[in-house]
Amino acid sequence: MFRKSKPAEFITVPKLVGKYKQVRVTFLGASFMKPADGKPARYADDDFALYIMDEVFKRQSILTRVKGIISKAHHCRKCDADLMGRKAHKRRFALDISYKEMPPFKLEIEMPAIPCRSCGTNNAVNESNTEIIICGAIAKAFESLKSKL
Numbered sequence: 667m668f669r670k671s672k673p674a675e676f677i678t679v680p681k682l683v684g685k686y687k688q689v690r691v692t693f694l695g696a697s698f699m700k701p702a703d704g705k706p707a708r709y710a711d712d713d714f715a716l717y718i719m720d721e722v723f724k725r726q727s728i729l730t731r732v733k734g735i736i737s738k739a740h741h742c743r744k745c746d747a748d749l750m751g752r753k754a755h756k757r758r759f760a761l762d763i764s765y766k767e768m769p770p771f772k773l774e775i776e777m778p779a780i781p782c783r784s785c786g787t788n789n790a791v792n793e794s795n796t797e798i799i800i801c802g803a804i805a806k807a808f809e810s811l812k813s814k815l
């Protein structure tokens with residue numbers, strides 16, 4: 667006979683940190699699913715990681731806008747000003763994320779960024795491998811979940 671498994675319970679982890687190369691991410695108050703059968707906790711579902719990537723790279727994009735194919739020029743994500751010749755400094759970005767019925771949480775991303783001279787917005791430096799490095803840091807944070815529970 668098929669028995670429906672007990673519903674999973676959600677647990678909130680106050681702080682989850684992941685670091686990869688020059689990027690450090692911190693999840694503050696994110697909720698994870700704790701299966702009733704004693705299996706390790708995991709994030710809500712398979713779309714969760716993808717949703718976070720979309721927040722970071724598309725909906726709340728923190729990265730410089732890159733123009734040009736051969737010689738890449740970085741522009742401000744907010745006012746489009748040219749960021750040429752500006753130095754990058756380590757900056758912290760804070761994103762508010764709400765996913766499905768889970769309680770909203772904060773995602774902080776610390777990485778090199780260029781401040782815009784015109785509007786003051788910080789722009790995370792968008793190199794060809796930046797998205798991979800941010801994903802790597804997020805993956806490390808998820809990995810460290812195992813040791814938190």
Ligand SMILES: [Zn+2]
Pocket residue numbers: 742743744745746747782783784785786787
């Ligand atoms: Zn700007």
